[in-house]
Every structure is written in C-alpha cells, then in structure tokens.
Amino acid sequence: MSEERAVIVATRFIDLVLKHNWEDINGFLASEVQVFFDIVSAAGFKPREVTQGKLVGHYYDEEMRLTSKTYPINELCPFKVMNQNGEDDYRATEWLDCVLRYVACDVGPLTQASRSRYIGVIAGEIGRSIPLEPIQLTEHCDELCEPVPKRRHDRLGEFFRHTRDDDEIRPPDSFVGIHRYCGGAMHRVRATQDCDAILCQKCFLRALISTGIKTYGELRKYEETQRVIEVMRRPE
Ligand SMILES: [Zn+2]
Ligand SMILES: [Zn+2]
Ligand SMILES: [Zn+2]
Structure with missing residues (x-):
C-alpha cells in the first residue's frame, strides 16, 4: 500500500461520509459499499464482503464468563465486514466504525481545511492499521x-x-x-x-x-x- 494509494482511498471514503447523515440512512449504492470495502482492504484486512449488518460484543462477568449483556461493535457504521471464511470480522468492523465516526461525528463546519485534515488523519490510520509483513x-x-x-x-x-x-x-x-x-x-x-x-x-x-x-x-x-x-x- 503506497501512501499515494492510501490518500486516494481515504479521499473517496471521506467524500462519501460527508454526503450522508449516517444516523439516519437506509439503502446504499453498490459503488458506495465498494468504497467501504476498499478502505478496509487498504487498511490490511482481508474482507470477502462488506455488507449491511450490526455486530455485538458480549460483556464478561467478574469470573470472566461471557454474559448475555451486549455492546455494539459498529455503533454508527451500517456495514459489517466478513472475512475470507465468510465469518464476521469483528476487528475490521470495529476499525471501519472508528474511521466513520471520526469523520461523521466531527462537529466543526466543513471547510477545505477540515476536509484535508480528515484525509491526512484517515490515510495515516490506513498505514498504521496494516500488519507487519511476515518475515x-x-x-x-x-x-x-x-x-x-x-x-x-x-x-x-x-x-x-x-x-x-x-x-x-x-x-x-x-x-x-x-x-x-x-x-x-x-x-x-x-x-x-x-x-x-x-x-x-x-x-x-x-x-x-x-x-x-x-x-x-x-x-x-x-x-x-x-x-x-x-x-x-x-x-x-
Ligand atoms: Zn478498550
Ligand atoms: Zn510452528
Ligand atoms: Zn538448548
């Protein structure tokens, strides 16, 4: 993943995020889902599919047993990520939700400067998210x-x-x-x-x-x- 490619992927993602109100959205174009697929792939995850859906995590009790009490993994993001085996990918889904919230939940007015700042931050986060190349x-x-x-x-x-x-x-x-x-x-x-x-x-x-x-x-x-x-x- 070159830095240049990370910037291109981040820019497409940010422009899409800024287009919608993510608190209240239903129905997506295939091209929009592709933008999410591209950014999560660029970040080093290996998705088979990005699809609409919510994942939840379970809380543990004091004895470290799983309870039925849950918390959302993707609070805002309407998409979950599925890995190459067709299983829910919790980490990738969480990552996607974090980058979406960073842009969508920022309160300041949108200016050329804030757009550039988002691009820099998200492109940087793509770079940091890539695992170590195996040795x-x-x-x-x-x-x-x-x-x-x-x-x-x-x-x-x-x-x-x-x-x-x-x-x-x-x-x-x-x-x-x-x-x-x-x-x-x-x-x-x-x-x-x-x-x-x-x-x-x-x-x-x-x-x-x-x-x-x-x-x-x-x-x-x-x-x-x-x-x-x-x-x-x-x-x-
Ligand atoms: Zn934590
Ligand atoms: Zn071994
Ligand atoms: Zn020895």
Missing part, C-alpha cells in the same frame, strides 16, 4: 508473524498497534511472534556463542539467527542475506 525464516518458507497487536486508544477511537520493522525483537528468552500457518508461539533464546534460536513451541521449528539482531527489520534483512548466501553456495 521468512527458513528456505522452506516458514514465516514469523507479529505478535497479536495490542489495543491502542486515541482520539479516533480504538485501534490496534502493530509491530513495525524498527521495533525491537525482544531480548533472548522471550516471545517474538507467531509461526505463520502453524499458529505456534515463537520465542527467541540463546543457542550458541554467536547465535540465538527462534523456536516454535508447537511444531518445534528452530531457526538460528545472529545474536546481534536487534529489530524485526534487521531480522528481515539478515534472513534475506542468508538466502542469497545459500543460493551462491549451491553447486552449479
């Missing part, structure tokens, strides 16, 4: 995915804070992410004088990395370089 760990395409993102509250509402390439990959003996497809938790531990190992708790994959690696970005670069070295070593 290939082995020749056999094993990949490390970021840990489950933490919730982050700000003036826009509630979003998730994703891992970025310049985030530190935690010091030895700690959780670094998820083994893609396998789903196992991966930890970094000390293994030899020069190497740490990234281990999968579930399938026991073990990938050696240099102890000097401090960030996810350095790990990504290291793995790319290792693969180039491997290819060069291969007999012709």
